[in-house]
Amino acid sequence: MSKVLMKGNEAIAEAAIRAGCLNYFAYPITPQSEVAEYLSWRMSEVDGVFLQGESEVAVGYMIFGAAGAGVRVFTTSSSPGISLMSEAISYLCGAQLPAVFVNIMRGGPGLGGILPSQADYFQATKGIGHGDCRLLVMAPASVQEVVEMVMTAFPLAEKYRNPVMILGDGLIGQMMEPVEFPDHLKSEPTNKDAWASNGIDFRKGSKRNLVRSLFLDPEKLNDNNLELRAKYERMKREEVRFEAYNTQGEYSVLIVSYGTMSRVCKTAIETLKAEGIEVGLIRPQTLFPYPEIAVREAARKSSCRAVLCIEMSMGQMVEDVERCVQGARPVQWYGKCGGDVPTPEEIIDLVKRTLSPM
Amino acid sequence: MAAALHLNGILIIVGNYGSGKTEVAVNLAVDQQAKGRQVRLADLDLVNLYFRTREARHALSALGIEVILPPEGWLQADLPILVPQVAGLIRRPGELAILDVGGDGVGARVLAALGEAFQNAPETAQVFQVVNPFRPNTDTVARCLAMRAVIESASRLKVTGWVGNAHLMDETTADHIRQGHDLMLALADASGLPLACMAVADGLMHTPVVDTMACPVLTIRRQMVPPWRRPVVLSGEDTILQ
Structure with missing residues (x-):
């Protein structure tokens, strides 16, 4: 495909489709609403699903449900919206489910403003949710780079069975630059049998996947946290860019x-x-x-x-x-x-x- | 096809998101002002938030071009503000009033709200649709015509001419301009509307392809730049070739 001139938000949307992600749930917020606007017509062209949630809290759990069923899923939002999703992100980490979150940051705290900001650094890298949870966080500097990062984010989320966040400032969403897209990837996580809880088929087999983040047994909860910690340490060894x-x-x-x-x-x-x-x-x-x-x-x-x-x-x-x-x-x-x-x-x-x- | 550009009264600039409406509006305003006309420019982009005419307001004011905007304290408000001066501008446009409208049908809808002002205007407005064939939604004649239908339906106005703005920012080559010019000629042919002008970045004005164009050429001195770039100094020199 030859180069086209795209706004960062449009490019994020197209990149997700080309990464094989056909499930998008979101709630509009400036300055990232063009992602939802683009996908509202584009998803129907590729037989994908776009649903606007009733709030970012709802969107967070729509992501949880889709990820638990073993499909590629993502959402986009901006700072206050990400705060509302943070509970679900912690649940995704706890249940070890892959998903991609894009935060096109605006000024804060509170409603702040609509212009570019990088003030969600702490939130993304250290405090995304309660418990010992971490995200793999990527920060693009151009429209072409955000495309590459979105396309990399899905396989990485699946590799670690952990949410990945693209952290861009408002300019990344709003600016226009020439961009080209790599080829389509596969549309399904290749390792989803390890976690997907996707229906009756599993009753016939010996293995049954259970999506959960509740571990009342202290040893089992500690084990889950040790497993998460091992993944975060592996990210430190393998994913630094x-x-x-x-x-x-x-x-x-x-x-x-x-x-x-x-x-x-x-x-x-x-x-x-x-x-x-x-x-x-x-x-x-x-x-x-x-x-x-x-x-x-x-x-x-x-x-x-x-x-x-x-x-x-x-x-x-x-x-x-x-x-x-x-x-x-x-x-x-x-x-x-x-x-x-x-x-x-x-x-x-x-x-x-x-x-x-x- | 027009060999020269005759602009009078009200000129409305429409187009899809990111087609370059604002750069065209700003540079046209500067060109016409430099030719000794009294020009006023209204920023009617109520849907976009970044990279709007208002960012060039100081450079335009310095050249004596009046820019009609919401009050300074509300320039970054996350809600649409239509100031009453715009209706006044439409009723009494003076020598030339340029309206820079937001993208797609959504952005053009504000024009329908000004319908009464247009009915009372002294003359029919010219409406130019800006097309960049390197944007995803306007890369074919059919898609450009579809965008025109959406904009006309939302604005309740008719497009009267095309502006070709073929570019890929800094990566634009003479070949891109040639391809864009070809598509614009085909679009003019299919629609029966004139190609009012082609817009070309100042750095590419001296490429041979520009001399072969059968329409006026507007020099674009880029104003809507990211913070690591400086806008090109605005000037009315060497703009519309006639």
Whole structure:
């Protein structure tokens, strides 16, 4: 297929179909409603199912039901909507069911605003729901990358029998870029016999799948949590993804930034390069698991004097950056979270101020 | 087919989501202003939230183009706001009033609400439908005509001309423009409506394919850019070739 010009939200919708996901339940919220709008007509073309739930709480459990039946299923929402789904996400983790959630973040807390934000980092990576649950979280920086991530998300969710989240800011949903789609994948999870509770056929066999997250026996609950923990540790070994930009040579400052914010940083890095100031960038593509080693090693490069974490929040990912740098270099946060995105000029100024007193 | 573009009174810019209506409206306004006409531009996009005419309001005001918008405090409101000045603009459009409308039928529906103002307008509005053949819903003549029917039904107005806006952002090549031009000629033929102009990014204006076009060509100086890009400086130079 040749390239087309698509809005991020439209591309997310089309990518899910091409990933073989024919079940979509959602409730509209700005700035991701175009996903539902697109799928409201597109799903019927591919004999798929689109149902608008009566709320995000309902949608969360529609996802639970479909995942439990062994079909590919996904939803999209924005910050407040994801909060409403968080109970169901915890249940999905507990019952070890695969599903894909897309959060096109808007400003918060509360109703916040409708412009881009990255303020759901903590929620996605550390506090998505009650109990010891984690999501595999991917953060796209372009429309093409969100397509690739959505298509990767389904097999990954099935590999780990765990929900996967695509965490994009409002710009990822709203901006338009040229995009091309890879081929269709299979439409059914290949390993679904391990969990799917899909009807009477299983009564004939010896094995019966039971979808549950309730374990009243303390040993069994502990066992389930150990199983989950082992999966999260495996994600840390096998699924870390990041982009290193301008880190081959020497640089005096390292920026850590993700999503569209990192593209503003790249513009600043190119401008600074022309002025003779070298700045490296690590862009995490997975936020959980976090590229710990990459950030640590990049920060410890002998030429690097300081680390800047730039994000559209009041300082969330910076805690992971500090954890990785382990005090080897000063770590500073810079960000905004009202909808205005920090500009290349602000970042250039920040880098120069960071270097000047030293 | 029109060899030159004659714009008077009310010009309404419609099209599907992401066809480039706002870039066309803004750059047309600048072109016409530079030709010595008094131009006013109304942002009627009530359905989209990002990348609207309002983002170019300061650059347009600096050129003396009046932009009609909701009050500053409500520019980012997540609800449709139609200011009463728009009806006044339609009744008294002056030399040229350009209305930049939201996408698809949903975005064009606001025009039906202004039906009474249109009935009392001094002259019939020109309605241009912008088409980018590299958008998923308008890649064939049939789909463009279907989109026209949806927009006409929702707006209760008739499309009077086409604007071809064939591009893939930074990845646009002369070949894309040629393909787009061919589709627009076929669309003009099938619909019996003129191809009012082709829109071409400033960086591609000097590619040979532009000289072969049988219609006026509007230079697009891109304004709706993500935060890591700067908008191109607006100017009325070298825009509509006649």
